[in-house]
Amino acid sequence: MIRKLLLLLMLGALASCQGPLPLMHFPDGRAPLNEIFSFEIELVDGPAENVSVDADMPSHGHGMVTEPVVTKIDATHYQVDGMMLHMPGYWEIYVEVTRDNESERFMLPLTLEAWE
Amino acid sequence: MGIISLAFGLSSMMQLSVELTENELRAMLSLSPPQAPAPRPKPTNVFADNxxxxxxxxxxxxxxxxxxxxxxxxxxxxxxxxxxxxxxxxxxxxxxxxxxxxxxxxxxxxxxxxxxxxxxxxxxxxxxxxxxxxxxxxxxxxxxxxxxxxxxxxxxxxxxxxxxxxxxxxxxxxxxxxxxxxxxxxxxxxxxxxxxxxxxxxxxxxxxxxxxxxRTVVSGKSNFDLFVEGLRTEDEELSKALSPQAQRGMKLFVGEANCISCHFGPLLSDGQFHNIGLEPYKDIPPAIGRPGGIEKVRLDLFNGRNQFSDDTSWKANGQMLYMISNEHTVGAMKTPSLRDVAATAPYMHDGRFKTLEEVVEFYNLLPGFPGVGHREETLNRLLLSDEQLAELVAFIKSLSSL
Known part of the structure; x- marks a missing residue:
């Protein structure tokens, strides 16, 4: 279970849609480097049919070495397990939310440093 | 001699042979934390630390x-x-x-x-x-x-x-x-x-x-560790443990050469798998690397999820649960730790390089194309001078246990 939520990060600085943005709750307020971690997604604009998560390092041309699993907690909260951002550098975390057979994709940019 | 302010856990002003940026300093410190790490608990083996x-x-x-x-x-x-x-x-x-x-x-x-x-x-x-x-x-x-x-x-x-x-x-x-x-x-x-x-x-x-x-076979302190300890404790003698050449190599390692992208943390390894783009070697079929490893470990009778494990839970075997193969992992091999690497020649998964000099020369020019998969795009030719390559090697050799 995710530890106490210390920081809420608003998604969607570069979101591909205009809808209300989901929140990501990271354990300890940050995504760790090179460790499997879990986080929680909160859909602030109501329930969805499906939520999926992925992440890439665009400048490296690759994504994660794990495949995260998304589990519904309740109508507006989802648990994401199996995340691992294995290299330092610039990452983009993608959250895709499907409602009424239409998907919206949100992106969270973040940079991990080798000394974190 | 450049003088840097050692913030981030260091309080003094010390004489170094190189000037480090704030990020280079943080990166250097992360390679040699005050407490040497111990292997993580291994719940699948209740005798691990017996x-x-x-x-x-x-x-x-x-x-x-x-x-x-x-x-x-x-x-x-x-x-x-x-x-x-x-x-x-x-x-x-x-x-x-x-x-x-x-x-x-x-x-x-x-x-x-x-x-x-x-x-x-x-x-x-x-x-x-x-x-x-x-x-x-x-x-x-x-x-x-x-x-x-x-x-x-x-x-x-x-x-x-x-x-x-x-x-x-x-x-x-x-x-x-x-x-x-x-x-x-x-x-x-x-x-x-x-x-x-x-x-x-x-x-x-x-x-x-x-x-x-x-699990008891781990590296001891190296000259690099003594050097960092010297900076932390303001011990002038200890801070001389790293030669000026190796200090310049260290700056390249955490900076311009970006070796730290995969060789980070106290072990100077991410423990992950990368295709660095080695050309096919003689008549040996290129190894498939990580995808083959994932297939084997899932089938292994003695993996952490099987009946002979002392903890078969997914919690104890998280990486087994989520690991994946894809086009980026083809030909990928594990990043070795650089601690004591000077003692383990020859190098690479097929031992094709006899010396560390040959290894850094490879990263300098990145010749050819891999036999399988594609070279990780993280890698770019370093195009360092011979002098700089020698500095990198001097730093890597300073990671040997004393």
């Missing part, structure tokens, strides 16, 4: 003929402490010749996955494979138990740790080897189902003792 198990494991590690009648090798035959816990050879040579360079045992306990392709998820699961490989120790799990049973002292230590050795292991009327493989299948088929389970269980315990010993 000193008695480590003591028995050490004896087994160095025991020639461990794998049973007719075998002559020990684990140390290929993991020789005098040769950096490797063998100094391009390819491992046991009862045959392999196509992979022998990884060092030192610091292997820090890895989530063992072998170049990560085809074992623990040290104890790893130890099973060379014992039964026809080109390595060429014995069997049953042969190992027979070897232990035939030595009164070993048997006594084994039983005091693990309980009664299965009676079948002491039955000299049986064939000396039994394993679920082609060569020793006759002996295996001759065992009852109950006895097979007893043999596998006892073998797994034996492997866990070997792993307990291997």
């Amino acid at each position: 000193p008695d198990a480590a003591k028995l494991g050490e004896k087994l590690f160095f025991l020639e003929g461990l794998a049973g009648e007719g075998t002559t090798q020990s684990c140390a035959s290929c993991h020789n402490p005098e040769l950096g816990w490797s063998d100094g050879l391009q390819f491992a040579i046991g009862d045959g010749v392999g196509t992979l360079n022998t990884p060092a045992v030192r610091n292997a306990a820090f890895n989530n996955f063992v072998f170049w392709d990560g085809s074992a998820d623990s040290l104890w699961a790893q130890a099973a494979q060379p014992i039964e490989s026809p080109i390595e120790m060429h014995g069997s799990r049953y042969g190992v138990l027979r070897t232990i049973s035939s030595d009164e002292e070993l048997l006594s230590e084994w039983q005091s740790l693990f309980g009664q050795m299965p009676a079948v292991a002491q039955d000299l009327t049986r064939a000396p080897h039994a394993a679920p493989n082609e060569e020793f299948s006759a002996g295996w088929r001759a065992l009852t189902e109950e006895n097979r389970l007893a043999v596998n269980t006892a073998f797994a315990k034996t492997l866990k003792a070997i792993a307990a010993f291997e």
Whole structure:
């Protein structure tokens, strides 16, 4: 279970849609480097049919070495397990939310440093 | 001589041979934390940190003929402490010749996955494979138990740790080897189902003792660590432990050359798998790397999820649950730790480079294309001068245990 939520990060600085943005709750307020971690997604604009998560390092041309699993907690909260951002550098975390057979994709940019 | 303000845990002003940016300084400190890391707990092996198990494991590690009648090798035959816990050879040579360079045992306990392709998820699961490989120790799990049973002292230590050795292991009327493989299948088929389970269980315990010993084989302090300690403690003498050349190499390592992208943390390794784009080597088929490792580890009888593990939960085996193969992992091999790497020549998964100089020269120019998959796009030609390459090597050599 995710530890106490210390920081809420608003998604969607570069979101591909205009809808209300989901929140990501990271354990300890940050995504760790090179460790499997879990986080929680909160859909602030109501329930969805499906939520999926992925992440890439665009400048490296690759994504994660794990495949995260998304589990519904309740109508507006989802648990994401199996995340691992294995290299330092610039990452983009993608959250895709499907409602009424239409998907919206949100992106969270973040940079991990080798000394974190 | 540049002078830098040592913030971030350091309070003094020290004389260095290089000027470091704030990020380079943080990166340097992260490579040598105040407390040396210990291998993480390994819940799949309840004996992992048991000193008695480590003591028995050490004896087994160095025991020639461990794998049973007719075998002559020990684990140390290929993991020789005098040769950096490797063998100094391009390819491992046991009862045959392999196509992979022998990884060092030192610091292997820090890895989530063992072998170049990560085809074992623990040290104890790893130890099973060379014992039964026809080109390595060429014995069997049953042969190992027979070897232990035939030595009164070993048997006594084994039983005091693990309980009664299965009676079948002491039955000299049986064939000396039994394993679920082609060569020793006759002996295996001759065992009852109950006895097979007893043999596998006892073998797994034996492997866990070997792993307990291997967990104690870790790097000691290096000149680089003394240097960093000197900066932290304002000890002028200690801060001289790193030569000016190595200091310049360190700056390149964490900065311009960006080696730290994969060689980060106190072990100077991410423990992950990368295709660095080595060209095909002679007539050896290019290794598939990580995808093959994932397939093998999922099927491994001794992986952390199987019945011989002491904790089969997903919590204890998280990376097994979420790991994936894709086009980016084809040809990917594990990033080795750079601690004590100067002692483990030759280099790369196929031992193609005889020296560290050849290794950094490869990263400098990145010649050719890989035989399988694609080179990780993280890598760009460094295009450093010969002097800078020598500085990088000097830094890497400063990571050797004193």
